Each structure stands twice: as C-alpha cells, then as structure tokens.
Amino acid sequence: MGAFLQFLVNGLTVGSFYALVALGYTMIYGIIRLINFAHGDIFMVGAFIGWTALAAVAAWHLPAIVALAVVLLVAMLATGALGLVIERVAYQPLLKAPRLSILITALGASLALENGVMLKYGAGFQTYPHLLAGTGFNLAGAQVKYAQIGFFLLSLALMAGLYLFVHRTPVGAAMRALALDQDAARLMGIHVEGVIMLTFFLGSALAAAAGVMYGTYYTQINFMMGFLLGLRAFTAAVLGGIGNIPGAMVGGLLIGLLEAFSSGYVSGQWKDVIVFAVLILVLVVKPTGLFGERVVERM
Amino acid sequence: MLKRKWLAISAALAALSLLATACGSGGGSSAGGGSEGGSGTIKIGVTAPLSGDYASAGTDIVNAAKLAAEEINSNGGVLGKKIEIVPEDDQCDSQVGVQAAQKLMDEGVVAVAGGYCSSASIPETGVLAQKHIAFVADASTNPDLTEKNPGNVFRVIGRDDQQGPFAAKFMKEVLGAKKAAVIHDNTTYAKGLAEEAKKGLEENGVQVVFFDAITPGEKDYTSTLTRIKSLNPDVIYFTGYFAEGGILVKQSRELGITATFMGGDANQDPTLIATAGDKAEGMIITTAPLPQFLTGAQDFVNNYKSKYNQDPGPYSVYEYDCVKVVADAIQRANSTDPEKIVEALKQTKGYKGLTGDITFNEKGDRTGELYITTIVKDGKFTPYKKFENGQWVDIQ
Numbered sequence: 301m302g303a304f305l306q307f308l309v310n311g312l313t314v315g316s317f318y319a320l321v322a323l324g325y326t327m328i329y330g331i332i333r334l335i336n337f338a339h340g341d342i343f344m345v346g347a348f349i350g351w352t353a354l355a356a357v358a359a360w361h362l363p364a365i366v367a368l369a370v371v372l373l374v375a376m377l378a379t380g381a382l383g384l385v386i387e388r389v390a391y392q393p394l395l396k397a398p399r400l401s402i403l404i405t406a407l408g409a410s411l412a413l414e415n416g417v418m419l420k421y422g423a424g425f426q427t428y429p430h431l432l433a434g435t436g437f438n439l440a441g442a443q444v445k446y447a448q449i450g451f452f453l454l455s456l457a458l459m460a461g462l463y464l465f466v467h468r469t470p471v472g473a474a475m476r477a478l479a480l481d482q483d484a485a486r487l488m489g490i491h492v493e494g495v496i497m498l499t500f501f502l503g504s505a506l507a508a509a510a511g512v513m514y515g516t517y518y519t520q521i522n523f524m525m526g527f528l529l530g531l532r533a534f535t536a537a538v539l540g541g542i543g544n545i546p547g548a549m550v551g552g553l554l555i556g557l558l559e560a561f562s563s564g565y566v567s568g569q570w571k572d573v574i575v576f577a578v579l580i581l582v583l584v585v586k587p588t589g590l591f592g593e594r595v596v597e598r599m
Numbered sequence: 600m601l602k603r604k605w606l607a608i609s610a611a612l613a614a615l616s617l618l619a620t621a622c623g624s625g626g627g628s629s630a631g632g633g634s635e636g637g638s639g640t641i642k643i644g645v646t647a648p649l650s651g652d653y654a655s656a657g658t659d660i661v662n663a664a665k666l667a668a669e670e671i672n673s674n675g676g677v678l679g680k681k682i683e684i685v686p687e688d689d690q691c692d693s694q695v696g697v698q699a700a701q702k703l704m705d706e707g708v709v710a711v712a713g714g715y716c717s718s719a720s721i722p723e724t725g726v727l728a729q730k731h732i733a734f735v736a737d738a739s740t741n742p743d744l745t746e747k748n749p750g751n752v753f754r755v756i757g758r759d760d761q762q763g764p765f766a767a768k769f770m771k772e773v774l775g776a777k778k779a780a781v782i783h784d785n786t787t788y789a790k791g792l793a794e795e796a797k798k799g800l801e802e803n804g805v806q807v808v809f810f811d812a813i814t815p816g817e818k819d820y821t822s823t824l825t826r827i828k829s830l831n832p833d834v835i836y837f838t839g840y841f842a843e844g845g846i847l848v849k850q851s852r853e854l855g856i857t858a859t860f861m862g863g864d865a866n867q868d869p870t871l872i873a874t875a876g877d878k879a880e881g882m883i884i885t886t887a888p889l890p891q892f893l894t895g896a897q898d899f900v901n902n903y904k905s906k907y908n909q910d911p912g913p914y915s916v917y918e919y920d921c922v923k924v925v926a927d928a929i930q931r932a933n934s935t936d937p938e939k940i941v942e943a944l945k946q947t948k949g950y951k952g953l954t955g956d957i958t959f960n961e962k963g964d965r966t967g968e969l970y971i972t973t974i975v976k977d978g979k980f981t982p983y984k985k986f987e988n989g990q991w992v993d994i995q
C-alpha cells in the first residue's frame with residue numbers, strides 16, 4: 301500500500317511537469333498546425349532564466365517561498381518574451397510556406413537554444429540552491445513532500461487558469477476561432493498574428509513555470525534537459541489528442557503515472573518500452589488520441 | 600554520393616599520414632642513431648590525447664612525464680644519459696593511436712609511458728610489440744589491455760574488475776552488510792563495474808536484493824528507489840556517473856532510506872555534492888587515490904603547481920610513476936635495448952612510487968589494493984579507509 305501510494309504521488313508530480321509542457325505543444329499545434337520542436341528547449345531556457353534570477357534575488361534575503369514566487373514570475377515573463385521572439389523570427393515568415401519548412405526551422409530553433417545555453421552556461425551541470433528543505437509527512441507508508449503538493453497544486457492552478465482564459469475571455473474566443481479557420485477569423489476582424497504571438501507567449505510561460513519548478517525540485521539542470529522531457533511532453537500531448545487542452549493535461553498526468561508504476565513494479569529499464577507501447581496501443585485504437593474527438597474545433 | 604565523399608576523405612588522410620610517417624622516420628633515424636652511439640639522450644615516448652575532448656587530461660599527463668624526466672636528469676640521468684620525453688597525440692582514437700605508436704618507434708623511443716583511453720592504448724600496444732617496446736599504462740583501466748597482453752604491457756593503475764570486488768569487500772567487512780542493492784546505468788563502464796561488484800558480493804555471502812539500471816539524463820528515480828526501499832538493503836552501490844549519483848542519493852534520503860549509499864569512482868565530482876546538498880553527507884565512494892589524497896605526493900603536487908601554475912590532473916601522479924618505473928628498469932637492465940627493458944620491467948618488485956609500491960604480476964597488472972574509499976563530510980570528499988596488510992585502516 302505504501303509503495304502504491306508512493307508511486308502515485310511521484311507519478312502525479314512528474315506528470316504535472318509533463319502536462320504543463322504538453323500544453324505548449326498542444327496550443328501551438330491547435331493554432332498553426334506546427335509541432336514546435338523547440339518547445340522542450342524553451343522549458344530548459346526557463347529553468348536557466350529562473351536559476352539566474354534566483355542568484356540575483358539571493359542578495360535580498362527573501363523568504364524561500366517569496367523568492368520562488370518572484371523568480372517564477374520573472375522566468376515566465378522573460379521566457380514568454382523569448383517565445384514571442386522565436387515566433388517572430390523563425391515561424392511567422394514561414395506561416396504560408398509548406399509545413400515542412402516551418403518544421404525544419406523549429407528544429408533549427410531547438411539546436412540554437414541548446415547550443416546558445418551551452419555556450420553561455422557551459423556544458424556541465426548547474427545546481428539550484430536548496431530552497432525547499434525537502435520536509436514532508438508520512439502518508440500510510442509513503443513520503444509526501446510539501447514541495448510536491450505545492451508544485452502539483454500550482455500546476456493545476458496554471459492549467460485551470462489557461463482553460464478559463466481560453467474558454468471565458470474574448471481573446472480566448474479569438475484563439476479558438478483561429479484554430480477553427482484562420483482565414484475566416486481574419487475576415488471577422490481578428491488580429492491573427494497577434495493571437496498567434498499570444499499563444500506562443502502563453503505556451504512558453506507555462507513551460508518556464510515547469511522549468512523553474514523542475515529545477516527547484518530536482519536541483520540539477522543542464523542544456524540538454526529539455527530533450528528528454530520535451531519528448532515525453534510531446535508524447536503526452538499526442539496521447540491526450542494533440543490540439544486539445546484538457547487532453548494535454550490528462551495525457552501529461554497519465555504518462556507520469558505510467559512511468560512511475562512501470563519503473564516501480566517492473567523495472568526502470570522497461571519504463572519507456574511500456575509507456576510507448578501504451579501510446580501505440582491508444583493510437584491504434586483511437587488515432588486522434590484520448591480526447592481527440594473534436595476534430596473540427598481543436599482548442 | 601556520401602560514401603564516395605568519405606572514401607575520398609579517408610584516402611586523403613591515408614596519404615597525409617604516409618607523408619607524416621615518412622617525414623618522421625627521416626628525422627628519427629638520425630636522432631635514433633645518436634642514442635645508440637653512446638652520446639645524446641634516452642627517449643621515452645608518451646602517448647596521450649593532446650587534442651580533442653580529452654586534451655586537458657593529456658596535457659596533465661605530458662606535464663607530469665616531463666617533471667619526472669627533469670628530476671631524473673637533475674640527479675644525473677640514467678646510465679649517464681639524460682631522459683628525453685617524446686609526447687605523441689593519440690586523440691583517444693584507435694586509428695590515430697596506431698599512427699602515434701608508429702611515429703614513436705620511428706623516433707627511436709626505448710619504451711612508452713602513457714595511455715589515457717583504453718580504446719587507443721590497446722591497439723598501440725600491438726604496434727609497439729612488433730619491436731618489443733614496453734608500454735607502461737598510466738590511466739587505461741579496461742581489463743582487455745592486459746588480458747590481451749602481447750608481452751610488452753604493464754600498468755600502474757587498477758582495473759575495472761578490481762574496483763568491483765574491492766567495493767564488495769568493503770561493504771561486507773567494514774559496513775557488515777547482509778543485503779545490498781546495485782544500480783547501474785547500462786553504459787559499458789557502469790554495467791561492467793556493477794557486474795563485478797555483484798559477483799564480489801555474492802562471493803562474500805552478501806545477498807544482492809536489487810540489480811537493475813536507471814536511464815541516465817532523467818531526474819526522477821523515486822519509483823526505482825521506492826522499490827529498493829521495500830527490499831530494505833543495508834547498502835546501495837551506484838556504479839554510474841556523478842550527475843545521476845547526486846540525484847539518487849538525494850531522493851533516497853528524501854524517501855527515508857537509511858541504507859549506506861555508495862558510488863563508483865565516476866561519482867567523485869563536486870557536482871554530486873552540489874546536487875544533493877546535505878543529503879550527500881556520509882556517502883562513500885570507491886576510487887583510485889587522487890594526488891591530493893596521497894600523503895607521499897605532496898612534494899609532487901607542489902612542484903607541479905610551481906612549474907605549471909595549476910593543479911595536477913587526476914592521472915598526473917600515475918604518469919609520473921610510469922616514467923620513474925621505466926627509468927628504474929633501464930637502470931637495472933643496464934641497457935637501452937627495448938627487449939631488455941621489458942625483461943627488467945617484468946622483474947619490478949616493490950618499486951617505491953608516489954602511488955605506493957609497484958610490483959607487476961605475470962599479466963602486467965599491478966598487484967595489491969589499488970583503490971581507496973572517500974566519504975562526503977562537511978560538503979567535501981575526504982579520504983576514508985583503505986585496505987592495507989590484510990586489514991582496513993583509516994587514511995590520515
């Protein structure tokens with residue numbers, strides 16, 4: 301029982317990081333049909349911006365939680381801005397070009413980000429300061445850390461916020477309209493380029509939030525960290541039904557749980573085999589992913 | 600298309616290397632004649648990576664060799680002649696290594712002291728064996744180097760299959776472990792070390808309750824560790840690298856695992872402590888003794904610092920001993936004939952090196968315990984225990 305609960309708690313923690321990053325993949329795909337291969341690296345850059353910001357605010361001697369909140373906000377804004385710049389430079393000129401061209405520039409953006417961070421911070425590992433003492437409590441034999449609960453709730457809050465934004469605000473309605481039909485949306489007077497940029501901003505900011513939480517929780521970051529996590533998050537988005545926001549959230553949590561249970565009950569070596577076998581199975585039975593039934597409206 | 604391009608490139612490279620060896624032999628024959636003629640110097644070759652990813656390690660090694668030669672020369676040299684170090688870049692690459700060995704032979708070296716990467720050292724020994732030139736390895740730990748010994752190979756450092764049994768012995772005799780968990784990361788080095796440790800543990804009557812790999816590059820190993828927790832081992836031994844080692848020790852403590860956490864020599868890196876913070880306290884590492892942990896090496900460290908204005912690398916002190924052992928063999932052989940030097944090296948018994956007494960067994964490996972343990976204390980790796988004269992002693 302203790303082990304089962306432990307796997308559940310760990311799976312939900314990792315899963316919420318996957319879900320936050322998966323949201324970026326799904327939103328950008330929903331709007332411009334682009335698999336943004338640079339998104340995992342945006343998550344990585346977010347973690348590095350957070351690390352730099354933490355070092356900067358260390359001089360103020362803020363309480364750990366306050367410092368973390370400030371840094372989270374700074375990293376989300378800065379990384380969101382970076383997402384805008386990438387969209388403007390690498391994607392917007394190619395929006396009318398064949399899909400393949402924009403896919404290649406996404407790969408290019410990914411490599412540029414990885415190598416840029418490597419040149420700036422070095423190829424080695426950087427470590428986050430040990431802000432959260434790692435204390436927690438024992439729940440029927442499972443160790444639950446306060447940080448895990450905090451980060452899980454924060455992730456849920458961010459996801460709920462995004463969902464409400466997309467479904468309850470006029471700008472969100474514009475985003476959904478754009479996902480439906482770009483040309484029609486333009487005819488209705490929607491500023492298409494602006495909405496696309498906003499999507500990139502939101503997706504990048506969420507990835508940055510995941511990056512900072514990830515760095516704080518695991519304490520170790522390096523320039524390649526976005527690759528593996530990006531791959532998993534992309535898988536989560538596909539599993540949930542790419543283009544679908546609740547699908548990305550559920551997909552992320554599901555992948556986290558699958559990983560935790562398969563490495564717990566089977567073996568750490570077999571984890572990826574099991575996760576991707578499940579993915580293939582789901583796609584064979586339901587090619588649009590778990591939540592992918594609404595093909596017309598993708599947001 | 601691509602294939603043809605590669606063909607062209609390799610053909611060009613081959614032509615270039617032919618040219619280079621031709622030039623090398625032209626210059627080398629006169630120098631070689633000098634050493635045979637009674638005057639001049641005795642040449643000792645050093646193969647090391649002087650360019651590429653491991654260039655800094657190679658430079659540390661060549662620096663140490665030169666320091667050793669200088670000391671020998673200032674004490675009158677060997678057989679009345681001065682030692683000359685001839686460095687050659689092997690780039691940690693088997694092809695380049697073969698050429699480097701060829702060049703050294705053309706230069707007229709009487710022995711070679713070097714070998715950072717096993718992948719380059721092993722083919723080099725084959726080339727040098729053609730002229731019975733001794734190869735004394737300073738840092739190559741792959742068992743194959745001496746298992747496939749063509750008769751001219753010696754090494755002053757330990758083997759991967761010595762560290763595993765050493766760790767097992769430590770767990771049994773010092774920690775009194777009854778149940779152990781062994782984790783590796785599926786890389787050649789880590790898996791080999793883990794298998795050797797498992798074998799050693801079983802021979803010592805310690806039950807291996809967990810033996811599995813984690814995926815390097817990930818950050819969450821809590822599920823694997825939860826499984827280990829339920830098996831309740833007395834000790835956990837991780838044979839992979841420091842990045843994952845730091846995360847593993849941190850997460851195991853956070854899960855409430857109290858077992859002693861141990862790591863192989865690739866965990867000896869400050870990043871491990873930075874990652875795990877105070878959770879790393881008490882972690883024990885099995886490692887080859889680094890110069891800063893060797894009491895006899897203080898003069899060497901100081902001389903090295905004052906000459907090169909930097910700390911010696913982890914293998915500098917082993918290269919220093921290599922050159923000294925070769926010089927000692929030349930002295931005892933009373934000849935610069937490579938074959939006689941090989942014979943003298945085989946007779947090396949208890950040579951007092953900075954890294955301890957050096958004796959070679961019939962395979963060319965160094966005898967005795969070549970590993971020590973360090974422990975993380977107050978956020979630093981500090982020397983802990985070594986096995987000496989049949990018992991475990993604290994290292995001062």
